[in-house]
Amino acid sequence: MTYNINEKGYYGEFGGAYIPEMLYPNVEELRLKYLEVMAEPDFQTEFKALLKNYVGRPSPLYFAKRLSEKYNTKIYLKREDLNHTGAHKINNTIGQILMAQRLGKKRIIAETGAGQHGVATATVCALMGLECIVYMGEIDIARQAPNVARMQMLGAKVIPASSGSKTLKDATNEAIRDWINNPVDTHYIIGSVVGPHPYPDMVARFQAIVSEEIKWQLQEQEGNPNPDYVIACVGGGSNAAGAYYHFLEDTNVKLIAVEAAGKGVNSGESAATSSLGKIGIIHGSKTLLMQSKDGQITEPYSISAGLDYPGVGPLHAHLFQSGRAEFIAITDDEAMEAGLELCQLEGIIPAIETAHALAIFKEKPFQPNDIVVLSLSGRGDKDLSTYNNYFNI
Amino acid sequence: MTYNINEKGYYGEFGGAYIPEMLYPNVEELRLKYLEVMAEPDFQTEFKALLKNYVGRPSPLYFAKRLSEKYNTKIYLKREDLNHTGAHKINNTIGQILMAQRLGKKRIIAETGAGQHGVATATVCALMGLECIVYMGEIDIARQAPNVARMQMLGAKVIPASSGSKTLKDATNEAIRDWINNPVDTHYIIGSVVGPHPYPDMVARFQAIVSEEIKWQLQEQEGNPNPDYVIACVGGGSNAAGAYYHFLEDTNVKLIAVEAAGKGVNSGESAATSSLGKIGIIHGSKTLLMQSKDGQITEPYSISAGLDYPGVGPLHAHLFQSGRAEFIAITDDEAMEAGLELCQLEGIIPAIETAHALAIFKEKPFQPNDIVVLSLSGRGDKDLSTYNNYFNI
């Protein structure tokens, strides 16, 4: 079994590029060039230098002593929250902005849910002096206000998406429409391992730095590059893809993907794609998605804007279907408690997305000697008002 | 001329410990032990490990290409904004919490202005499982609301200081009163290079990691460990102290300290201590402070909560008086513009404190070959609403 993409752009039966003809030239250009561009020494040098000097990589692999004691296992947190702009998202936007420059693009568009990808995109656009337009669902604009303010400070234009569930899915639709309308000078920086091929593979490769670092950091700290478990939350799946990447073929490293159960997997208000989804097409990719019997895409729900997405990247659909990763769904309530627990045990306020991953320690027991690496995908500054309202702090 | 503290706790004529007898045992205990404790290999190991794995050090020394082009000089930004919790303050709180543990303290108090020191203190208290009380001026509570929420999430109790100008000075008074009332089990984590000896020296030593890193990072990037200039904003002076520390004796490295002019140095609404201050006693230290003819401490003003302080640490008073550092005052308006400029040129939203330092490029010309290191002391997430209101974004 391989977990790499095949030459047609599929992971097993998932992936491909189900796009209207209007997008064909752009997507095809990217497909033909992405590997070649990424392999250029000059690209790699610039990418690595920015990750180091601008983003602040390597992000620490932090042994969480008090959390480990509490759950009687060895927990390492991969600190993507310490990246510039506060989440893993910037690894990808740095890569894509360099790609866009090499493709001669002058205008950047993006979708965003939690706003982290929007901020990360606005950031790299400011850095490179490129125009930036970010689509964001109206509901997300309300619940992630600090990130809206940040994008605007950075000079990006934030356009509300008011169709459908007014969240990430709809923002993505709007971004795709913009790209259709601006076929020549515009690059679309997708924020997760979703969308038509080659996006899932390209984004996964940019995020792969996460597991590349985990390997040498664990070697340094534990004398062994491989943990027993890698845990990550999954919205579209990019932080998970990055954290899993270099472990995909090592099947003794167990992978755990945590999805948002919202008010409960069967409550009708959920975003637990692996439990509720069926194979279909969303945003140009054949993958698992939540949909009606008729193939209408379901409006998802999660307290976390970054997980509030009815699909999952094709890699993850493949990991689920093949059993390579275990999928666990965590409710709003479980996530919020786990987020607060991390604050008070380790002095780290996690993004609510990440808090879902943290909640699995209450769900699933680990052995005292297990080495568990958890992708701390982002910091919770953007979520303070949600936390506050929830806990009445 | 030396810029180190002498054995009585003075930099030149500034410093000392002007404290009521009630504080004597605590301050004396610290004075007798701080150097010894800091020298313990076990302390150093733990301190360095936390800085690396928890705080995310080294912080990058980032060559700001577009900013450098704009001002036709070579500008490096020392990225303290990328530290855990978003500012340089955590370097000191990590050090002090380890100190407090070794002194057997169980309860931690702190004052905070911008809230960054409060968050950094709440963070290390959560990490170590210690009780945490933070005093914060009522005005600062209003203008730095995100940081208040963060402290509370981290389990700290935030107590409003409602006397005087209701800002940092008054929060410090309240913290000192708390310490007087709790003389046995409590350690007071002061957030800057202010307060009675040994605080200024101890805090400077914890922050010295900043210039220690700058030296090897510049050696790596420029082949020379010494820049031509080091620039930092000065509230109490801790980020400046850290950035200057290993350059103090190298007088060919020019030091620039940037203070808050508020609405103008002579507007009556300012916090430009070096221009407006006279020698006196504030918070246990003999230093420069803004005061009336009668010795009543002036209520300062700055748009930036972290610079809104009527004094300056005794080291800085000495650097000013001896001419070792050049002091420049920057108004609210100049700072806000410089903050926005950094957002849009480099994709970095700076704290408004830091924005004061950035504003000097409009004030003071540098040579094209000058290597200028600026301490990017913190990120601007806490300041979004102030920026927004100011720019009407």
Add this chain to the structure above:
Amino acid sequence: MNRINQKLQADKKLLSIYFTAGYPQLTDTVSIIQNLEKSGIDMVEIGLPFSDPLADGPTIQASSTQALKNGMTTETLFNQLKDIRKTVSIPLIIMGYFNPILQFGVEAFCKKCQEVGIDGLIIPDLPVDVYNDNYKSIFEKYSLVNVFLITPQTSEKRIQFIDSISNGFIYMVSSASVTGSQTGFGNDQLAYFKRIETMKLKSPQIIGFGISTNETFNQAIKYAKGAIIGSAFIKHLKHEGVSNIDRFVKQIRP
């Protein structure tokens, strides 16, 4: 011979109209088709509404959302169309996104199309290569014409390829854009129309996107076999419902 190909052979420029099934009222479908035929329309695209129509602008999006709210489903549409051939003889095409068709089952869907008398399909997000590899034989089995799109950005080589596998007409998107975002043709578009005309493709071209008036219709049919109106007609339905369709059509082609 498929009704579409018959129509394409006629020595006449064609006017085709798109509408979203189930809009403005759930049960308007048949009446709209009948009225369109009566007004002299040559061909109809029946939109199968989708929750996430990413190639469509606000007008068609809103009609799809409303149609779904009204209760339109794939099954309902086939039920509504089951006797359509008793009253309507112009070619009928279903235009829809791929996911609902995939969920119905591609073969089941094609079979149903044939049963009710649908002549062709336009599936904007079904890529040419996937169609070729997996679905071509099914479409052919049920005598369905599959219509591909080209845009001003489509390369000459790709146009040749699309022409080679087309068995009906080529849907020529007037400019790279979502539906409903154009209001007239500029020089670039006219140049593109001319460029395609001189390629002398085997498949006739019908121009869509941006046609809303007699003027734009006339410009389009100068270069192509016909033109398709979508958003402009949806706006008519929004304001006047199924009434006065004849008047709407006469404005375009008096």
Add this chain to the structure above:
Amino acid sequence: MNRINQKLQADKKLLSIYFTAGYPQLTDTVSIIQNLEKSGIDMVEIGLPFSDPLADGPTIQASSTQALKNGMTTETLFNQLKDIRKTVSIPLIIMGYFNPILQFGVEAFCKKCQEVGIDGLIIPDLPVDVYNDNYKSIFEKYSLVNVFLITPQTSEKRIQFIDSISNGFIYMVSSASVTGSQTGFGNDQLAYFKRIETMKLKSPQIIGFGISTNETFNQAIKYAKGAIIGSAFIKHLKHEGVSNIDRFVKQIRP
């Protein structure tokens, strides 16, 4: 001999009262002192108000803030006191933070004190060693008693040292706390009082902080030469102004 030392030699327990100069009204200073003497008070601490009184609790803080608002300054205070010795003979001590004194000039300040008839100073944030190294000779030149504080946390060695350099009494802070935060004495405090008593220091001790009633006053004078009341008296001034000072004092020492 300095009035303070005379008073300390008297075979009597002392009641001393602190008030903030310029509070509640700017010009109340002299009248408060006169009334206190009339009520039988043995010694008065005149508070020189400071913007940042970090050893004081809310009551004294508020009185300082008000006094400063009323316009009290160091110069004003000396002006108000210039004829005080015409009407008042009990010892008078100025209690103030160091910064205003530093700005006035330590020597100028001491000189003024002597001129108007002040007998001693309590400067809580002037450390013993700084006093010893820099200011002792000045204080002595102007015949001022300097009063140091000790607390329950002060080490025996340090108490011995403070005793050795004291030339008046030792201000014994009843518990480590800011002013006004205690409401009665517990076992710890009584043990501390006893401990100091048995040290047999050369300097008499006067207990301050936490004395507000006849009961606490009596407890204090069981162990020490006297007691100082601060916050409780400020509260009286707040509610009744300069009236009924006699009644307040009689409540403490009938």
